[in-house]
Amino acid sequence: MQLLIVEDDKPLARSLQKALRGHGFAVNHVETGSAALEALAMERPDMMIIDLGLPDTDGLTLLRTIRRSTPDLPILLLTARDTVQDKVQGLNDGADDYLSKPFDMTELLARLRVMERRLSKSGNPVLAFGDLELDTMEQKVRYKGENVETSRREYMLLKSLIETPGRVLTRAALEGRLYSWDEEISSNAIEVHVHHLRRKLDNGLIRTIRGVGYQLSEPQHNTPEA
Amino acid sequence: MSSIRRFLIFGALAVLTLFSFIAALRGYQSSMEEAETLFDAQLLDLSRLVANLETTPATRDLRLGNNLAFQVWEHDRLGSASHQAPTTPITSRVQGFEFANFGGFRWRTYTRHDEGHDRWIMVAERSDLRFLLAENIVLETVLPILLGIPVTGLLIWWVVSKGLRPLEQLSEDLQHKPAHDLTPLAASTAPRELKPVVRAINGLIGRLGAALEREKRLSADAAHELRTPIAALKVQLHNLSREIDVHSDSFQQLEEGVDRMGHLMEQLTALYRTSPEQFSEHRVQLDLYALAQETVAYWYPLFQAKGQTLELVGAPAQIRGDPFALDTLLANLISNASKYTPAHGHVQVSVKTLPGGVVELLVQDDGPGIDAAEHSRIFERFYRADHAIEGVPGCGLGLTIVQHVAELHQATVTVGSSSFKTGAAFRVVFPAEGRA
Numbered sequence: 073m074q075l076l077i078v079e080d081d082k083p084l085a086r087s088l089q090k091a092l093r094g095h096g097f098a099v100n101h102v103e104t105g106s107a108a109l110e111a112l113a114m115e116r117p118d119m120m121i122i123d124l125g126l127p128d129t130d131g132l133t134l135l136r137t138i139r140r141s142t143p144d145l146p147i148l149l150l151t152a153r154d155t156v157q158d159k160v161q162g163l164n165d166g167a168d169d170y171l172s173k174p175f176d177m178t179e180l181l182a183r184l185r186v187m188e189r190r191l192s193k194s195g196n197p198v199l200a201f202g203d204l205e206l207d208t209m210e211q212k213v214r215y216k217g218e219n220v221e222t223s224r225r226e227y228m229l230l231k232s233l234i235e236t237p238g239r240v241l242t243r244a245a246l247e248g249r250l251y252s253w254d255e256e257i258s259s260n261a262i263e264v265h266v267h268h269l270r271r272k273l274d275n276g277l278i279r280t281i282r283g284v285g286y287q288l289s290e291p292q293h294n295t296p297e298a
Numbered sequence: 299m300s301s302i303r304r305f306l307i308f309g310a311l312a313v314l315t316l317f318s319f320i321a322a323l324r325g326y327q328s329s330m331e332e333a334e335t336l337f338d339a340q341l342l343d344l345s346r347l348v349a350n351l352e353t354t355p356a357t358r359d360l361r362l363g364n365n366l367a368f369q370v371w372e373h374d375r376l377g378s379a380s381h382q383a384p385t386t387p388i389t390s391r392v393q394g395f396e397f398a399n400f401g402g403f404r405w406r407t408y409t410r411h412d413e414g415h416d417r418w419i420m421v422a423e424r425s426d427l428r429f430l431l432a433e434n435i436v437l438e439t440v441l442p443i444l445l446g447i448p449v450t451g452l453l454i455w456w457v458v459s460k461g462l463r464p465l466e467q468l469s470e471d472l473q474h475k476p477a478h479d480l481t482p483l484a485a486s487t488a489p490r491e492l493k494p495v496v497r498a499i500n501g502l503i504g505r506l507g508a509a510l511e512r513e514k515r516l517s518a519d520a521a522h523e524l525r526t527p528i529a530a531l532k533v534q535l536h537n538l539s540r541e542i543d544v545h546s547d548s549f550q551q552l553e554e555g556v557d558r559m560g561h562l563m564e565q566l567t568a569l570y571r572t573s574p575e576q577f578s579e580h581r582v583q584l585d586l587y588a589l590a591q592e593t594v595a596y597w598y599p600l601f602q603a604k605g606q607t608l609e610l611v612g613a614p615a616q617i618r619g620d621p622f623a624l625d626t627l628l629a630n631l632i633s634n635a636s637k638y639t640p641a642h643g644h645v646q647v648s649v650k651t652l653p654g655g656v657v658e659l660l661v662q663d664d665g666p667g668i669d670a671a672e673h674s675r676i677f678e679r680f681y682r683a684d685h686a687i688e689g690v691p692g693c694g695l696g697l698t699i700v701q702h703v704a705e706l707h708q709a710t711v712t713v714g715s716s717s718f719k720t721g722a723a724f725r726v727v728f729p730a731e732g733r734a
Contacts, residue, residue, distance in 0.1 A: 084530035091537050152525035173529035174560045177536035240595035244588060283610030283647075284594045 073188060076117035077101045078108040078134065079150065080127050088121075091177055097184075105129035105137075112138065116145065119187055124151040124162070132165050139166040146187040150175075186235070199234045202290050204277065206234055215273050222272065225250050229265050233278065233288040242285035262286075302465075306458045311451045318447055322440040329439065333432035337423065338395060341408045344368070345421045349412050353377040365427040367405065371418040388420045398422060464489050468496065480507035521567040528560045558693075565695040568626050569679075572702040580620050586657055586728070587614045587649040589621060593628040594647055597636070605641045608632070612649035615657040617728045619707050627703040630696040631661040631724050637692060639665035644718065655730030662716035662723035673713050677701045700724070 075097045079085040082103070089099045100117065102108050105126045111117075120138070124131030135147060149167045151158060162170050168190075169183045197209040205214040211227055213220045222230065232241060232249045246262050258264075266278050266286060279289040348368045351357050357378035362368070369388055370377040376385060382401055389398045389407045396407045405422040412419055464487075471483055482500040485493060535553055542549060587610075594610045601608040628647075635645040648660045668676060675681050680694040697711075704711045709728040716723040 081526045081530065084526055084533065087530055087533040087537055091533050094537065094540055150529075152522050173525040174532050174563075175529060177533055238599050240598040242588075242591045242595045244591065245595075281595070281598055281609070283612070284591050284598065287598065 073097050073119065074115075074117040075099045075119050075121065075184075076108065076111060077121045078103075078105065078126065078131075079121070079123040080104065080125070081123070092184075095181055103127070105131075105134040108134060109137065112142070116142065118191065119146045119148070119184065121148050121150055122167075124149055124153060124158070132161065135162070135165050135167060146191055148180075148183060148187065199231070201234045201237055201288055202277075204230070204234065204273065204288075206231055220272050222269070223265075226265050226269050226272075229262070230269065233286065237288060240281050240285050240287045244285075246285065303458055303462050306462075307451070307455050310454045310458070311447070314450055314454070315447055318443050322443050325440055325443075326436050329436040330432055333435060334428075337406070337428050337432070338408075341395075341406060341421055341423055344423075345408050345410045345419050348378070348421055349410065349417075349419050351378050365424040366422070367401075368419070368421045371420070373416065377417065383422075387418075388422050391418050397425065464492055468492060472499070480504075480510070521563050521570065524559075524563045528556065528563060531556050532560070562693045562695075565693055565699065568630075568699050569695050569702065572623050572626060572699055572706065580622070581618050582621065583616060583618055584621055584624075585614045586617050586619070586624070586659060587612055589624055590628055590647055590649050590659070593625055593632060597629070597632050600633075601636055601645065604636065606636060606639060606643045606645060608636075608645045608647070610647045610649070612647075613651070615649050615651045616731060617657050617707070618731065619728070620703075623703045623706060627700050627726070628659075628661075630700050631726075634692075634696050634724075635661055635663040635665070635722075639663040639721070646716075652727075657728040657730075659726040659728070660723060662718065662721060664716065664718035664721040667715060667720050668713060668722045676713065677711070700726075 073096070075092060077085055077088055077092075077099060079088070079101065080103045085101045085103070089101050092099045100111065102111050103126075105128050108120075108122070122131050122135060126134065131149065131151070135149070138145065138147065143166070146168045147166070148169045148171060149162045150171055150173060151162070152173050159170050159172075168187055171180060171183060197207060199206040199208060203216045206212075206227075207214070208231070211224075213222050213227060213230060228250050229246060232246060243262050247257055250262070250265075251257050266280070270278060277288065279287045281287055344366065345368075348370060351360075351370065353370065353372065357370075359381045360368075360378065362380040362382070364382070367380045367383040367388065369379045369383045371387060371391075384400050388400060388405070389396050389409055391409065391411070393409055393411050396409065398405050398407045400422075404425040406425050406428060407420060407422040410419045411417075468483070468488065480503050482503055483496050485496045485500065488496045535556055538549070544550075590610055590612075594608055598608055632645070632647065639645060643664055645661070645663045648658075648662075650658055652658050677697045677700075679698045701711055704726055707728055709726050712725045712727075714723050714725065715721070
């Protein structure tokens with residue numbers, strides 16, 4: 073996996089290069105926006121990490137320039153700004169993901185893996201969490217090795233949860249992923265889907281976070297009060 | 299000199315009065331002397347007139363005005379005389395002007411010797427009446443000057459006030475200038491004498507603005523500039539963790555240190571961003587419950603890792619607010635609750651609309667709680683409750699940030715005891731909609 077980092081801070085760039093190489097990426101590094109465009113013209117990388125604060129050009133401008141020629145190149149923005157507006161702007165301008173400094177290396181790796189997965193259609197299309205497996209090609213669910221029949225929405229709900237392991241998705245977030253804006257949603261639609269999934273899978277696999285939403289959890293870790 | 303206006307008015311009035319009096323006095327004196335000379339000349343004329351009188355019985359007791367008298371002495375015999383004249387000589391037989399007393403009054407006299415008839419002619423005029431007359435004439439001319447002083451005073455007061463108006467205007471402008479307004483004063487309308495002052499003030503305002511701007515940038519940039527080096531440190535730590543024993547104390551302390559630094563930097567940025575002078579409002583209508591859901595969802599894994607439970611209760615509640623700032627407030631209260639609650643502790647977040655439309659956010663835990671004595675101090679910058687310091691990472695800015703955000707929303711923050719057996723409860727009350 074070819075990765076191009078555009079970052080003007082040498083210590084960060086060098087340590088990132090080392091870290092990502094350690095995780096199996098082939099990493100190139102440039103310090104300026106113009107160098108990035110030159111590198112792109114020579115050889116197209118598989119993914120890019122762009123710092124928003126570059127010395128010669130604004131990262132967002134660079135992003136827009138790159139997007140014109142290569143609309144499908146996965147790009148992750150790194151930024152020292154952390155306001156919501158910056159994030160929204162970055163994503164609107166075509167970034168695939170956004171991470172504000174300082175970040176956890178594990179977080180960066182996870183985000184890169186997600187981009188990687190989206191990228192590689194030939195790669196392993198199966199998402200797994202414990203005994204749960206989702207075949208994203210076939211849109212099939214397997215639990216403890218056995219096929220489980222799910223409705224389209226149930227599958228999407230499971231996929232949303234399995235894509236963000238450990239995190240809690242609010243009911244609103246799930247509704248946003250399962251339904252388009254113009255669709256009518258009954259107030260307990262998500263609860264009904266969860267209820268059905270619990271019956272088909274293990275009862276404790278989808279944990280309810282009271283008042284908040286849902287989280288995928290290993291059944292054996294399930295605490296009684298949840 | 300506490301008032302320029304008073305100084306100018308009283309100063310000008312004092313000088314004016316002094317010179318008016320001196321002028322009046324001088325005028326009075328010289329006018330009186332003039333009048334004396336005039337009266338003396340009249341007396342002299344009278345003596346010449348009397349010298350031509352024939353001595354007849356009719357001229358024995360000639361009736362003159364009350365203020366005049368005469369005697370004509372022919373040798374030692376009184377020839378003619380006015381009705382008021384005494385029978386003794388009015389004055390001595392010496393030619394010239396003199397003063398004499400008779401008939402109960404003081405008189406100005408003139409004596410002349412008529413050589414031809416060997417007679418002495420004595421004429422007299424009442425001195426007091428002469429004086430009164432002279433004084434009346436003189437006062438007629440001096441009085442307007444004295445009466446003019448108050449009128450002039452009023453005029454001076456008006457002129458001085460008018461002259462000081464630009465100065466007053468300037469002071470009003472400065473007084474009513476809002477604390478944050480660093481725009482220069484209008485120099486074009488100021489009179490010439492005030493222009494240097496206005497220019498100097500504008501220079502000062504400019505330098506102050508630049509200094510404030512620098513400071514603003516410095517604090518923003520300092521925290522901001524730290525982000526990249528801290529990011530590099532974290533990546534380097536990650537690299538190090540693949541090379542050495544991650545369970546060594548040194549490594550773990552290093553990791554904690556970097557995390558602490560990152561946390562402090564985040565908190566400083568948040569403190570700066572939510573301080574009332576810096577806050578730029580992005581208020582929107584929002585559901586505090588939905589916002590709390592997001593924040594709780596984000597923090598949930600951290601609670602899970604510590605074996606703590608975090609729950610959200612309540613119902614949707616509409617307020618007007620800034621989502622980013624409110625998220626910072628919630629995050630600080632929630633992470634504080636996690637920090638100061640032992641493993642397997644319980645934290646509850648509740649959002650509800652109270653009677654009257656106010657919205658209450660309550661974050662309570664079943665940790666050790668906070669001493670009532672410390673309730674007022676915990677919101678101070680860099681203050682950390684006594685029991686809190688042992689082994690709990692933190693920088694003492696969280697609650698200051700919470701209070702900043704609350705103030706921006708006209709909300710009040712109070713701390714008390716939770717409804718669990720032990721523990722602290724932070725209550726943020728937002729004003730009813732339409733009143734915020």
